[in-house]
Amino acid sequence: MGELGAAWALDWMKRAQVVLGEHRMELIDLDRAIGDGDHGENMDRGFKAVVAKLDEAPPDDVAGVLKVVAMTLMSKVGGAAGPLYGTAFMRAAKVADADLDADAVVALLAAALEGIVARGKATTGEKTMVDAWSPAIDAARVVAEAGGSATEAFRAAAQGAADGAEATIPLRASKGRASYLGERSIGHKDPGATSTAYLLAVAAEAAEATLSVEVTP
């Protein structure tokens, strides 16, 4: 029996809106250094629209929430990030169980990454959001195989994504718009990997919050 359901997914998105709003300027600055400077604005606009859409008619299962997220991000984010994150959430929606345990968390994150890779044709080490998703899944898998909970899996994924985003700094971009800069992309943190780290950090926070509500008598 899994521990994370629709309430968690809805809370995750509310927290995503807040954290991406708080870090809007940071993402803009990161993207201005090696891209076209619109990532922070686009993500802020996209997740505001996501929460507005979910508030209108909250779906009653995880898959339903993730599908609304996917459709909204695709139409509101634009650029490359819209289709990439949109596809990630769409693929995650396809595999999402009604209630997530640790194995389901791994499956969900892995499906999201597969979607990003299918769409963006990037692999690890190319200074893209893949460099945050990939270590996140590895870390979550370790927890799941050790019999940990869904919340612990998300906590590990969040740490993996944060470490992965930091590790993009010395990389030279070979995919995405930053690749046109060649050597000049070295020394900058990838904005897509950074926004991924924020998204997974609040997924873990939402899981912890859900859990603390559930254990309260």
Next chain:
Amino acid sequence: MKKLINDPADVVAQSLKGFAAVHADLVTVHYDPDYVVRADAPVAGKVGLVSGGGSGHEPLHAGYVGLGMLDAAVPGAVFTSPTPDPILAATKAVDGGAGVLHIVKNYTGDVLNFETAAEMADMEGITVKSVVVDDDVAVEDSTWTAGRRGVAGTVLLEKIAGAAAERGDDLDGVLAIAQRVNASVRSMGVALTACTVPHAGKPSFDLGEDEIEIGIGIHGEPGRHRVPMATADEITDQLVDPILADLKPAAGDNVLLFVNGMGGTPESELYIVYAHARDRLEAAGLIVARSLVGNYITSLEMQGCSITVLKLDDELTALWDAPVHTPALRRGL
């Protein structure tokens, strides 16, 4: 910047409004999300053809919606791919039960957004296949790294695949025709001046008074190299040579020769280019069996042109000759 616009942010919607009113007998324009469908869409039992991309290349794509060509066109902002949701909406609007073919120019944003829309359509039970057009021979030294770009060959492909769908070919059949066109067509362009994107307000690149850019894509983005201004015949040679080197047609092959204006070059100059290009093809032993000259896929007000050569067989020729009735192309009726 001098342009006949009211608000740079509203160029696409205001232009669509006029387009819709003029061509109401042929097309229906939907707003928010923006897409254009043929007036009788969906045509039951016929494969639906959907194309789209950034605006600024008019008459591509909306001008080619109608009998014998596209079922829908999805215009993005100027030089910016549309997002997946209007592509999905257009795909649903033209699905007559026989599936939908997406015709995508090979630019990263277009491919990403059309692929995503195709996956969404699949989730909703519509079969979508895609052809990615990449006819531009200039790209080896291009600053765009995603492979050859899709340029003027797209117009020929939309016409011929549209005719295949109209005669009743199934989705795999239309896809096969489209792939055959893409494999048989090559293009190369030149810019004499830059163009100005309305919301940018200044020219996309700087070109000296006596310089031209050889090997441009349809946004004026750089291609092979920058050379001094020359005569029409000399410039034409610089476009024809790489096409022949890449396409490698055999003596005696039938070809279609297409000279396309980038928006700011008079037709009289396009015909000068055509005349020399035709001489060159005939000197190489080719038979110029069909021709097209005019502004069919433009780059706003840029001066310049592209040359496209399509190898023809009997079937492709018959499909090219088939009736077409769209706002920008009408023949055989």
